Amino acid sequence: MKKLLYLFFAVVATAACQGKKDFSPNEEPGMxxxxxxxxFESKDSQKRWILNSRDVDFSDLQNAALVAPELLWKDNGKDAGKVTAERGVFNYAQRLVTLQGHVKAVSLIHGLTLETDHIYYDVDKDRVWSDKKTVVTRGGVRTVAKHGVETNSKLTQIEFKKQSTALPATVKELKGQLK
Structure with a gap:
């Protein structure tokens, strides 16, 4: 956690020292x-994930408010997945990324896409989930998860939430469903 905070402040300091107007306090005090x-976070000299944002508001000491965020997941140094959204929040203490507005997650390895309005990423558990309607597309096949999904950052183990299937009780019902 301390590494992440040191890294975070190093990135902010770098942005402030670039000589451009990339870092400027808002006119309100504390903004x-x-x-x-x-x-980003690194482990064994390799980045695990990178959260890029066009604009960030650091005025809340618990959360960074993000505009046009892009979350990139890494696997053995290679890009594994990417999520884009209109806005988001990174909670430092909980290490939770929340992305909202036309969220699109793409597995760069497996050719799978998730589209929803709201998605979460738990950094410590490498867990991605949405409680909102999510469209899962792979190889031209679209599946709608009405109550959301849960998966890992590689988007390989997708669980549809509150999904239920009624199995036929008799052979006659089964034959009726096959027609």
């Missing part, structure tokens, strides 16, 4: 904004 910010 801090930056443009073109990257927040």
């Amino acid at each position: 801090q904004r930056a443009n073109a910010v990257s927040i």
Whole structure:
């Protein structure tokens, strides 16, 4: 956690020292904004995930408010997945990324896409989920998860939430469903 915070403040300091107007405090006291910010976490000298945002508001000491965020997941140094949205929030203490508005998650390895209005990423558990209607597309096949999905960051183990299937009780019912 301390590494992430040190890294976070190093990124903010770098943005402030670039000589451009990339970092400028808002006119209100206590407000801090930056443009073109990257927040990431490394393990064994390789980045695990990178959160890029066009604009970030750091005025809340618990959360960073993101505009046009892009979350990139890594697997053995290679890009594994990407999520884009209109806005988002990164909660430092909970290490939780929340993305909202036309959210699109793409597995760059498996050719799978998730589309929803709201998605969460738990950094510590490498868990991605949505409680909203989610459209899952793979190979031209679209499936709608009415109550959302839960998966890992590689988008390989997808669980449809509150999904139920009624199995036929008799052979006659089964034959009726096959017609």
